[in-house]
Amino acid sequence: MTSDHDMLGRRCAHLGRVLLPLVDQEPWRQARRHENLQAWGIDTAAGERMIEIFAALAAHAVALDASLSAAEFDALPLRVVADAATGKCDFELLAGLPDTFADDRDGHAVNVFRLYTYKGGQYSHRLTQLSTELRHALTVLAERSPTPSPTCGDVFRRAAEADLPQ
Template sequence: MGGWKELIEVSVGERLIEIFAALAAHAVAVDTFLPASELKTLPLSAVAGAATSKQDFELLAGLPDTFADERDDIAVKVFRLYAYKGGQTSLQLLRLSTEVRHTLTVLAAREAVPAPTCGDIFRQADQADLPQ
């Protein structure tokens, strides 16, 4: 019985985790009627919670059909494919949601700020000059 690491290439899995976090942030913003301009104010804890408490289709609700960034467009299409395929593929998304929650929880715990926001993490990423 193979694990999800055997079924998803590392680069694809990393991109899905990235998209999963973005979709969870989007879902929280939609639920709280937060304008896109204020996305940076979202608490990481709320995004982490949405990653595991929302169904895949709930994370996809309200998204545009296409995105300006082709990389984002492809990643969301892959996520949609995984979400709607069902079976073992949906189980892989469940595992990825756990990874997203864990990652965001670890990032939040490392922050000196008591309740870090998405903006705090964006600033850290900018300062670290991470590759896109």
């Protein structure tokens, strides 16, 4: 049986996976993001994967701070996740992670994030650049929302409407 903590981790990972495809409904946004990543010397595929895991880590950190269960996660405002992406220290995002990851790619991406965090220097600077890109993506989704304070649940509904993998 999967623990609530593991389920919360899976919900957070799902948020990270659907974020960029939803933002990219306006194709020029993907092109702009790719230009930014290339200008920063970050491989596009690796950078996008890091943005996905960064979103999952930020969402997980604020969900833990608020003592949310997996069932309550959908009510988490996007604004709070965006604030955590740029407001929390990198190492704070690593606290309280699940013991296992449903997708090995998530575990690998977390290890890369962890390496960047502890290596510091240019790697820490890259995390800052990626956090800015993540905040921008979350802001775009929030601005598109018909509700005044969109939540993670709103993102999941839009992902389902766009036929993104669940």
